Amino acid sequence: MYAAFVKDMNEIDKRAVDEYKIPGILLMENAAIAIYRRIRKHGFKSVVIVCGSGNNGGDGFALARLLKVNGYDVNVFCFNDTSKISGDAKINFDIIISMGFEIKNNLNELEHKIRECDVVVDALFGTGFKGEVKDIYRDVIDCINRNAKYIISVDIPSGIMGDSGEKGGICIYAKETITFGCLKMGHILGDGRIASGRVFVDPISIPEECIKKQNILYTTNYGDFPLSIIDKREIDTNKGDYGKVYIIGGSFLMSGAVILAARGALHAGAGLVTCVVPEEILDRVGSSVAETTYMTFDRRDGHSFISCSNLDAIIERADVIAAGVGLGASQQMTDCISYILRKSEKPVVVDADGINMLSGIKDVLKIKKCPLVLTPHPGEMSRLTGLSIDYINKNRVRVAREFAKNYNCIVLLKGASTVVSDGTRVYINTTGNPGMASGGSGDALTGMIAALIGQGYSSYDSAVLGAYIHGRAGDDAYEQYGYGLTASDIIKFIGKYIK
Numbered sequence: 001m002y003a004a005f006v007k008d009m010n011e012i013d014k015r016a017v018d019e020y021k022i023p024g025i026l027l028m029e030n031a032a033i034a035i036y037r038r039i040r041k042h043g044f045k046s047v048v049i050v051c052g053s054g055n056n057g058g059d060g061f062a063l064a065r066l067l068k069v070n071g072y073d074v075n076v077f078c079f080n081d082t083s084k085i086s087g088d089a090k091i092n093f094d095i096i097i098s099m100g101f102e103i104k105n106n107l108n109e110l111e112h113k114i115r116e117c118d119v120v121v122d123a124l125f126g127t128g129f130k131g132e133v134k135d136i137y138r139d140v141i142d143c144i145n146r147n148a149k150y151i152i153s154v155d156i157p158s159g160i161m162g163d164s165g166e167k168g169g170i171c172i173y174a175k176e177t178i179t180f181g182c183l184k185m186g187h188i189l190g191d192g193r194i195a196s197g198r199v200f201v202d203p204i205s206i207p208e209e210c211i212k213k214q215n216i217l218y219t220t221n222y223g224d225f226p227l228s229i230i231d232k233r234e235i236d237t238n239k240g241d242y243g244k245v246y247i248i249g250g251s252f253l254m255s256g257a258v259i260l261a262a263r264g265a266l267h268a269g270a271g272l273v274t275c276v277v278p279e280e281i282l283d284r285v286g287s288s289v290a291e292t293t294y295m296t297f298d299r300r301d302g303h304s305f306i307s308c309s310n311l312d313a314i315i316e317r318a319d320v321i322a323a324g325v326g327l328g329a330s331q332q333m334t335d336c337i338s339y340i341l342r343k344s345e346k347p348v349v350v351d352a353d354g355i356n357m358l359s360g361i362k363d364v365l366k367i368k369k370c371p372l373v374l375t376p377h378p379g380e381m382s383r384l385t386g387l388s389i390d391y392i393n394k395n396r397v398r399v400a401r402e403f404a405k406n407y408n409c410i411v412l413l414k415g416a417s418t419v420v421s422d423g424t425r426v427y428i429n430t431t432g433n434p435g436m437a438s439g440g441s442g443d444a445l446t447g448m449i450a451a452l453i454g455q456g457y458s459s460y461d462s463a464v465l466g467a468y469i470h471g472r473a474g475d476d477a478y479e480q481y482g483y484g485l486t487a488s489d490i491i492k493f494i495g496k497y498i499k
């Protein structure tokens with residue numbers, strides 16, 4: 001499913017009117033009908049509509065008319081200067097005035113009516129909202145959130161920024177949102193992901209072709225589309241057909257990471273997994289994962305490293321190399337990662353300390369020969385880019401896409417809505433839950449992505465599929481273990497999606 005920036009949606013809107021000759025007032029009418037249908041489906045009888053002065057408010061005015069003529073109890077509130085209402089919104093505003101509607105604007109009365117009604121329709125701010133919610137609007141949103149039994153937001157919860165999902169100080173927390181044309185980024189990023197509740201997309205008679213012409217490259221997982229990427233397995237196959245994954249990782253104090261990555265790879269369908277680890281943890285790792293084979297680091301003057309001959313052997317044998325999980329940062333390991341990126345033409349996945357070490361040798365990214373997936377969390381992305389974590393979290397799509405484009409790699413930027421980009425396309429994943437924010441979860445994901453690449457999926461598809469299945473498995477683990485779920489619990493549920 002597409003996810004659009006506000007600019008895209010406005011251009012689609014304009015194309016619908018200019019090229020497809022669909023009058024804006026008809027789009028507004030269809031928007032109102034879409035909300036009306038949801039109210040009717042719920043069996044609500046009394047409705048309070050809170051309208052703003054833009055077209056979001058216009059949708060609300062049109063809805064008031066539809067409800068009134070169909071016998072619903074409707075109260076309309078507008079706290080703006082109604083003389084400022086214009087365009088299609090004004091047409092619908094004038095109609096309901098002529099129908100005898102009293103447009104209310106008293107906060108105490110709003111609280112009273114909300115407490116009495118079945119549902120509040122939030123038509124205050126739509127995609128035109130910017131900045132902070134101020135003055136009376138703060139009180140209005142707070143009043144709705146505190147008193148409403150059920151809230152339906154028109155297009156986007158008021159107070160949520162359409163492009164980032166960030167709230168402007170305060171926002172409506174809706175049970176459901178009916179949006180028009182296609183999902184907006186604000187529905188699946190930041191606060192907007194929670195504030196939107198269940199999101200319904202209504203075409204409001206905008207033709208699919210009109211949307212496709214926008215060439216929106218941002219997709220999300222509404223529905224199960226990523227699973228459609230998975231190929232069915234042939235009967236007459238063997239482990240060699242499902243990829244040789246080499247995982248370079250682990251250190252004396254962080255041996256679990258490479259164990260979890262190996263298990264993540266195996267449960268994601270890898271044919272063969274080899275862990276390349278420091279000798280001092282070989283017993284620990286070896287006794288934890290029976291299905292893998294091992295190579296050990298070289299050691300000189302008390303330092304672990306991997307000799308060029310061993311690195312050449314790994315590059316020769318592997319179908320895909322994952323590096324960095326639990327590795328610890330050192331000059332020796334930085335040299336190893338640099339060597340692999342300069343020499344390997346096989347796909348590589350770099351995570352954790354591997355990313356931190358890359359931050360000091362970014363030039364190698366410009367001369368690398370291999371397809372590369374980076375899986376940073378915002379802290380690692382900050383070290384890689386020099387941008388602040390706050391800026392990264394507010395510009396997740398832009399930061400991931402620009403870095404991927406500048407360094408010709410795939411970036412999987414972890415977080416509540418993981419963003420995957422190859423510099424052009426963007427996928428935003430909304431599976432998963434806060435229980436997954438625990439040690440080892442990312443290590444398992446690294447192993448999964450490497451395993452999928454090893455099975456022949458492109459690096460981009462493997463990152464998308466890995467993020468999606470990792471989140472679904474995390475949601476399954478939550479159902480069984482609550483927020484006490486661990487990375488090992490997530491791993492238990494991966495395999496059922498690989499079929």
Ligand SMILES: NC(=O)C1=CN([C@@H]2O[C@H](COP(=O)(O)OP(=O)(O)OC[C@H]3O[C@@H](n4cnc5c(N)ncnc54)[C@H](O)[C@@H]3O)[C@@H](O)[C@H]2O)[C@H](O)CC1
Pocket residue numbers: 009013027028031052053054055056057058059124125126127128129130131132133134137154155156168180181204
């Ligand atoms: N195809 C479609 O997507 C359709 C969308 N429709 C609806 O139109 C709105 C977008 O309308 P627009 O007038 O551009 O924006 P708003 O209604 O959100 O107007 C906002 C309103 O509020 C003012 N404002 C903005 N920020 C603030 C702030 N921080 N504090 C106070 N006031 C603010 C701004 O000046 C505007 O006046 C879309 O969401 C849909 O609901 C069409 O109706 C159908 C087709």
Ligand SMILES: [K+]
Pocket residue numbers: 056122123124125126153154155156157158
């Ligand atoms: K709204």
